[in-house]
Amino acid sequence: MKIVIMGPPGAGKGTQAKSISHKYSIPHISTGDIFRKNISEKTELGNRAKSYMDNGELVPDDITISLVVDRITQSDCKDGFLLDGFPRTTFQAVALDEHLKKNEDYLDAVILLDLPKKFILDRMTGRRVCTTCGASYHIKYNPPRVAGKCDVCGSAIIQRKDDIEDTVKERLEVYDLQTQPMLEYYNKRGILKNIDGTQSIDSVFQSICNVLNSMV
Ligand code: AP5
Ligand code: MG
Ligand code: ZN
Numbered sequence: 231m232k233i234v235i236m237g238p239p240g241a242g243k244g245t246q247a248k249s250i251s252h253k254y255s256i257p258h259i260s261t262g263d264i265f266r267k268n269i270s271e272k273t274e275l276g277n278r279a280k281s282y283m284d285n286g287e288l289v290p291d292d293i294t295i296s297l298v299v300d301r302i303t304q305s306d307c308k309d310g311f312l313l314d315g316f317p318r319t320t321f322q323a324v325a326l327d328e329h330l331k332k333n334e335d336y337l338d339a340v341i342l343l344d345l346p347k348k349f350i351l352d353r354m355t356g357r358r359v360c361t362t363c364g365a366s367y368h369i370k371y372n373p374p375r376v377a378g379k380c381d382v383c384g385s386a387i388i389q390r391k392d393d394i395e396d397t398v399k400e401r402l403e404v405y406d407l408q409t410q411p412m413l414e415y416y417n418k419r420g421i422l423k424n425i426d427g428t429q430s431i432d433s434v435f436q437s438i439c440n441v442l443n444s445m446v
Contacts, residue, residue: 237343
């Protein structure tokens with residue numbers, strides 16, 4: 231199964247992607263997580279991405295597209311993958327399709343976590359993420375078992391640098407201007423699946439599973 235999960239910042243993409251990846255045994259590929267890992271390791275890719283991310287802007291298409299194409303060409307993606315946070319522009323969506331088409335391949339579904347903006351600020355400012363494995367928590371809605379520590383790997387959990395209010399507002403604007411128009415591209419192809427992202431974490435997951443199970 232080759233799937234994309236998309237939605238505005240803080241919609242719950244990363245949270246759901248971890249569960250989907252586990253249940254359907256497909257690798258979870260988050261461009262945001264890959265960039266953050268590179269920034270913390272101070273690689274060349276990290277240096278190039280850092281200022282864009284800190285300002286809530288998109289990393290340029292050429293950097294992002296080649297990163298994803300390299301990743302999905304690896305052998306663990308042969309039978310499927312789950313892309314989280316990519317594509318984010320129509321240009322990226324077309325580039326992904328063209329890459330897949332070379333191998334007579336295509337996306338099976340694009341899951342859209344839909345929710346009004348009023349939910350988002352609360353989710354983002356309460357979010358804490360693991361510095362090692364990227365797991366995402368929320369101080370109110372999804373707290374870790376031990377305060378300040380990741381349930382999965384025990385590392386420290388911290389607030390993301392781009393989760394401060396002004397940067398969140400910038401990211402929301404970028405989503406409206408650059409990502410929202412891409413929905414129509416997938417809608418026309420009939421593979422866009424709308425999920426109500428205002429539900430609880432478990433109910434959102436159940437809704438996604440219902441959609442995916444009806445496809446196989
Ligand atoms: P990225 O890391 O992808 O950030 P994003 O799209 O802004 O989304 P988030 O990760 O902030 O939110 P999420 O939807 O994963 O929500 P989460 O599950 O954590 O990208 C960051 C940056 O990288 C971009 O700004 C850009 O600069 C760059 N970038 C990445 N991809 C790019 C691309 N393709 N092109 C160019 N640039 C790119 O949940 C949020 C919080 O809510 C958590 O605390 C969680 O516990 C809680 N929560 C989740 N679900 C629920 C629920 N149902 N009820 C209550 N709380 C919930
Ligand atoms: Mg995320
Ligand atoms: Zn962890």
